[in-house]
Amino acid sequence: MAIHNKSHSNHALMSLNKLRKDNTWKQKSSDDFEKPKEVKIVHSIRDCCDFLRELPDESVQLICVDPPYNLELTGWDIYDNYIKWASKWIDEAYRVLSKSGNMVIFGGIQFRDAKSGDLIDIIHYVRHHTRFKLINTITWYYKNGMSAHRYFANRHEEIIWLAKTNDYYFDLDSVREPYLEEDLKLALKDKRLNPENTMKGKNPTNVWQIGRLNGNSKERVGHPTQKPVEIIDRLIKSLSYPGSVVVDFFAGSGTVGRVCIMEGRHCLMCDNDIASKEFFAKHLELMRNSGQSTAYKEIENISDFFNTDKD
Ligand SMILES: C[S@@+](CC[C@H](N)C(=O)[O-])C[C@H]1O[C@@H](n2cnc3c(N)ncnc32)[C@H](O)[C@@H]1O
Structure with a gap:
C-alpha cells in the first residue's frame, strides 16, 4: 500500500512555510555577526x-x-x-x-x-x-x-x-557540503528542494x-x-x-x-x-x-x- 506524503497537511510545517514566504521569519547566520x-x-x-x-x-x-x-x-x-x-x-x-x-x-x-x-x-x-x-x-x-x-x-x-x-x-549554511556536479543537476530538478538552498550546498545530515x-x-x-x-x-x-x-x-x-x-x-x-x-x-x-x-x-x-x- 502506498503511503502518501502528508507534508501539505502538516499544520506546523504549513505555518512555518507561510512565515518563510511572508519573510517574517529569518534564521540568523554568521554573516549577521x-x-x-x-x-x-x-x-x-x-x-x-x-x-x-x-x-x-x-x-x-x-x-x-x-x-x-x-x-x-x-x-x-x-x-x-x-x-x-x-x-x-x-x-x-x-x-x-x-x-x-x-x-x-x-x-x-x-x-x-x-x-x-x-x-x-x-x-x-x-x-x-x-x-x-x-x-x-x-x-x-x-x-x-x-x-x-x-x-x-x-x-x-x-x-x-x-x-x-x-x-x-542554527546556521546550516555555514556547514553545508558542496554537491558533486551530477548530484547538483538532479537536486535542482527535485521539486521538493528549494533551488536557492540547493545552490548553497547540501545538508551534511x-x-x-x-x-x-x-x-x-x-x-x-x-x-x-x-x-x-x-x-x-x-x-x-x-x-x-x-x-x-x-x-x-x-x-x-x-x-x-x-x-x-x-x-x-x-x-x-x-x-x-x-x-x-x-x-x-x-x-x-x-x-x-x-x-x-x-x-x-x-x-x-x-x-x-x-x-x-x-x-
Ligand atoms: C574525553 S576527555 C576530553 C578530550 C577532548 N575533547 C579533546 O579533544 O582533547 C575528558 C576530559 O575530562 C577530564 N575530566 C574528567 N572528570 C572531570 C571533572 N570532574 N572535572 C573536570 N574535568 C574532568 C579528564 O581529565 C579528560 O581530560
Missing part, C-alpha cells in the same frame, strides 16, 4: 561543577563537551553512579545557557559494561528530568578502529544536540563520516581521547556565532579552544588535570607551524571574562 577583534580564553584547572557554579545564568551560547564515557579506561573514567554525577553538570549547563543556546555531548551507546551509566542514561535523564529539547542525535562514523571477534567491530560514536528553547541558533585521530595523526597533541578539529569546527560553526561564548568543561587537550581561536568565538575551558595546559600549548604550536593565527587573550578568572568587553 562580526568576528571579535580579540578572542578571550579562560583555561581553568579544577572540577567541572565548581567551575560551572561560577558562570552567570544564561551567559553561554554553546556548551560542547566530551565527558568521560565511563568505560573504565583510565582513572578519570570510572564512576560508581555515572548518571548521579552527570546530572549535576547537566543541570548547571541548562542554567548557564542563553535562550538561543545549544549543548552537545559526545558519548557512546555501544558499550556493554557501562553498568552505572552511559550516554543512554544521559538521554533518559535529559528527557525525563530537564527541560532540554533533544534536537538531533548525530552519528560520528569512522572507518578506522579496533578489530573484534565476538561482536561487530564498533565504528561509531554519538553526539547528542540539546537546545534550551525552540529559539535555538546527522551521519558524519570523519576519521578518528590515529596515533600518528598530524593533529595529535598527546591526549588519549582527543577529538578531530573537523568535528568540533562543524559544531562550533553551526551552533554558535562569531563573538559568542563557547564552554567546554571537559577540555582535555583543548580542541574546542583551538577551534574557537580559528572561528572567532570566546571560550571558557576547564579540566581537572593540569596536563590540559601542556596539551593546549601543543595545539597552539601546531597552529603556528601551519601558519594559522594563534592570537587570543588569556583571562585568569571567570568574573574578569564576563566583565571585560568581549567585542
Whole structure:
C-alpha cells in the first residue's frame, strides 16, 4: 500500500512555510555577526561543577563537551553512579545557557559494561528530568578502529544536540557540503528542494563520516581521547556565532579552544588535570607551524571574562 506524503497537511510545517514566504521569519547566520577583534580564553584547572557554579545564568551560547564515557579506561573514567554525577553538570549547563543556546555531548551507546551509566542514561535523564529539547542525535562514523571477534567491530560514536528553547541558533549554511556536479543537476530538478538552498550546498545530515585521530595523526597533541578539529569546527560553526561564548568543561587537550581561536568565538575551558595546559600549548604550536593565527587573550578568572568587553 502506498503511503502518501502528508507534508501539505502538516499544520506546523504549513505555518512555518507561510512565515518563510511572508519573510517574517529569518534564521540568523554568521554573516549577521562580526568576528571579535580579540578572542578571550579562560583555561581553568579544577572540577567541572565548581567551575560551572561560577558562570552567570544564561551567559553561554554553546556548551560542547566530551565527558568521560565511563568505560573504565583510565582513572578519570570510572564512576560508581555515572548518571548521579552527570546530572549535576547537566543541570548547571541548562542554567548557564542563553535562550538561543545549544549543548552537545559526545558519548557512546555501544558499550556493554557501562553498568552505572552511559550516554543512554544521559538521554533518559535529559528527557525525563530537564527541560532540554533533544534536537538531533548525530552519528560520528569512522572507518578506522579496533578489530573484534565476538561482536561487530564498533565504528561509531554519538553526539547528542540539546537546545534550551525552540529559539535555538542554527546556521546550516555555514556547514553545508558542496554537491558533486551530477548530484547538483538532479537536486535542482527535485521539486521538493528549494533551488536557492540547493545552490548553497547540501545538508551534511546527522551521519558524519570523519576519521578518528590515529596515533600518528598530524593533529595529535598527546591526549588519549582527543577529538578531530573537523568535528568540533562543524559544531562550533553551526551552533554558535562569531563573538559568542563557547564552554567546554571537559577540555582535555583543548580542541574546542583551538577551534574557537580559528572561528572567532570566546571560550571558557576547564579540566581537572593540569596536563590540559601542556596539551593546549601543543595545539597552539601546531597552529603556528601551519601558519594559522594563534592570537587570543588569556583571562585568569571567570568574573574578569564576563566583565571585560568581549567585542
Ligand atoms: C574525553 S576527555 C576530553 C578530550 C577532548 N575533547 C579533546 O579533544 O582533547 C575528558 C576530559 O575530562 C577530564 N575530566 C574528567 N572528570 C572531570 C571533572 N570532574 N572535572 C573536570 N574535568 C574532568 C579528564 O581529565 C579528560 O581530560
